[in-house]
Amino acid sequence: MALIGILGGMGPLATVDFMAKVVQLTDASCDQQHLPMLVANLPHVADRSRAILGDGEDCLDGLLEGIDLLNRNGVGLVTIPCNSAHHWYAQMLARSDAPVLHIADACVAAVPDSVRRVAVLGTGGTLVSGFYQAALAARGIEPVVPDAEMQQEIAACIHEVKAGALKHAAGHLALVLDKLAAQDVRVAVMGCTEIPLAARHLPDSPLALIDSSLELARATVSFAVARGWNRPQ
Amino acid sequence: MALIGILGGMGPLATVDFMAKVVQLTDASCDQQHLPMLVANLPHVADRSRAILGDGEDCLDGLLEGIDLLNRNGVGLVTIPCNSAHHWYAQMLARSDAPVLHIADACVAAVPDSVRRVAVLGTGGTLVSGFYQAALAARGIEPVVPDAEMQQEIAACIHEVKAGALKHAAGHLALVLDKLAAQDVRVAVMGCTEIPLAARHLPDSPLALIDSSLELARATVSFAVARGWNRPQ
Numbered sequence: 001m002a003l004i005g006i007l008g009g010m011g012p013l014a015t016v017d018f019m020a021k022v023v024q025l026t027d028a029s030c031d032q033q034h035l036p037m038l039v040a041n042l043p044h045v046a047d048r049s050r051a052i053l054g055d056g057e058d059c060l061d062g063l064l065e066g067i068d069l070l071n072r073n074g075v076g077l078v079t080i081p082c083n084s085a086h087h088w089y090a091q092m093l094a095r096s097d098a099p100v101l102h103i104a105d106a107c108v109a110a111v112p113d114s115v116r117r118v119a120v121l122g123t124g125g126t127l128v129s130g131f132y133q134a135a136l137a138a139r140g141i142e143p144v145v146p147d148a149e150m151q152q153e154i155a156a157c158i159h160e161v162k163a164g165a166l167k168h169a170a171g172h173l174a175l176v177l178d179k180l181a182a183q184d185v186r187v188a189v190m191g192c193t194e195i196p197l198a199a200r201h202l203p204d205s206p207l208a209l210i211d212s213s214l215e216l217a218r219a220t221v222s223f224a225v226a227r228g229w230n231r232p233q
Numbered sequence: 234m235a236l237i238g239i240l241g242g243m244g245p246l247a248t249v250d251f252m253a254k255v256v257q258l259t260d261a262s263c264d265q266q267h268l269p270m271l272v273a274n275l276p277h278v279a280d281r282s283r284a285i286l287g288d289g290e291d292c293l294d295g296l297l298e299g300i301d302l303l304n305r306n307g308v309g310l311v312t313i314p315c316n317s318a319h320h321w322y323a324q325m326l327a328r329s330d331a332p333v334l335h336i337a338d339a340c341v342a343a344v345p346d347s348v349r350r351v352a353v354l355g356t357g358g359t360l361v362s363g364f365y366q367a368a369l370a371a372r373g374i375e376p377v378v379p380d381a382e383m384q385q386e387i388a389a390c391i392h393e394v395k396a397g398a399l400k401h402a403a404g405h406l407a408l409v410l411d412k413l414a415a416q417d418v419r420v421a422v423m424g425c426t427e428i429p430l431a432a433r434h435l436p437d438s439p440l441a442l443i444d445s446s447l448e449l450a451r452a453t454v455s456f457a458v459a460r461g462w463n464r465p466q
Contacts, residue, residue, distance in 0.1 A: 011264045029396040031244045034276035043267035163262040
């Protein structure tokens with residue numbers, strides 16, 4: 001039986017949110033029409049953002065252990081609902097027998113053609129890694145990177161979600177969105193899977209927000225349904 | 234590293250809900266303080282309730298495949314957020330190297346001592362299997378089993394959750410709770426992990442509701458935290 005492999009736990013609530021999106025996007029009227037998944041929820045992988053910034057222990061071994069675990073169990077696809085981990089996408093792809101979806105590719109593909117400037121909301125590590133800026137630039141879209149003050153608020157938002165404090169997280173996010181709106185930015189990608197959990201607690205948003213977790217879930221469901229994994233013979 | 238093994242997908246949304254409860258019950262301020270889990274989300278296991286009622290294909294092989302998958306990967310505990318599957322608890326326990334928590338034991342332990350009558354809300358299969366009635370009777374509590382008309386509404390509630398229609402599900406549940414209240418029943422166990430997802434959409438409930446999924450999550454977190462799985466050395 002084909003299984004969707006999910007390398008998760010980074011963070012755990014974002015993984016739960018991603019799984020909920022996969023379930024809700026699957027057209028099913030009973031359990032047996034849903035998609036099988038194997039979820040390695042491994043929250044002890046070292047902090048990805050700090051590793052990118054050279055401010056913490058290396059996390060690649062932990063990521064590759066998760067890739068190995070999923071492949072040992074014969075998954076037919078690997079998805080990783082953590083943006084920062086995609087700094088090591090090439091290494092994970094090289095290690096995996098199963099194909100690995102790229103969260104930023106899925107997310108940037110969802111930006112409407114008419115949009116010419118997009119803010120990138122993510123961890124400090126994701127921004128330094130630069131894969132969102134590159135994916136946007138490849139589509140001719142100008143990436144807007146938050147300044148240091150805004151980035152502190154984004155980091156606080158992400159931290160509060162990991163600690164379960166979603167309303168506090170939303171408060172930090174709202175400050176950033178207001179500043180971006182004042183700079184005439186109209187669209188942002190939520191390039192960290194914690195941020196959509198905070199965004200759900202905003203009364204409204206002055207920017208259109210594109211959700212990397214939702215777009216990865218859409219790509220995951222499309223891949224699996226196209227191969228009939230929801231209706232095994 | 235010790236892992237919590239979750240045999241899930243029965244149904245998938247109930248598994249996501251159970252995982253969310255485990256995450257939320259864990260005292261953590263960053264990813265690395267959360268609990269590692271391996272989740273086998275296997276929605277294609279044959280319908281447990283129909284198998285118990287002799288009205289569908291056998292599901293024991295599917296359950297044991299899931300138990301084997303988790304044990305092959307070295308989990309230190311197995312939890313199963315599907316009540317009906319516990320009809321085969323003895324067989325799953327015999328097959329598993331890791332201990333297996335019993336959802337009904339966790340749930341019935343949460344009934345306050347002062348309560349003398351408790352309604353059992355579950356699939357037709359769970360009620361015929363009778364393990365909730367036995368666990369309640371062992372504590373000297375009278376189990377109240379819904380009549381055929383109420384049971385039809387409970388079955389519809391569960392079906393709607395599996396199809397993602399939570400508000401419709403809540404409507405069916407509300408009818409049953411009103412009837413039980415009219416029979417002077419004051420407490421019910423939600424002995425099916427889909428029912429709490431419906432209950433969240435009730436404006437209020439005339440009965441106190443004890444959530445088997447939440448109680449299993451509490452038992453799971455207690456087991457794992459007592460062994461330091463949230464703070465690996």
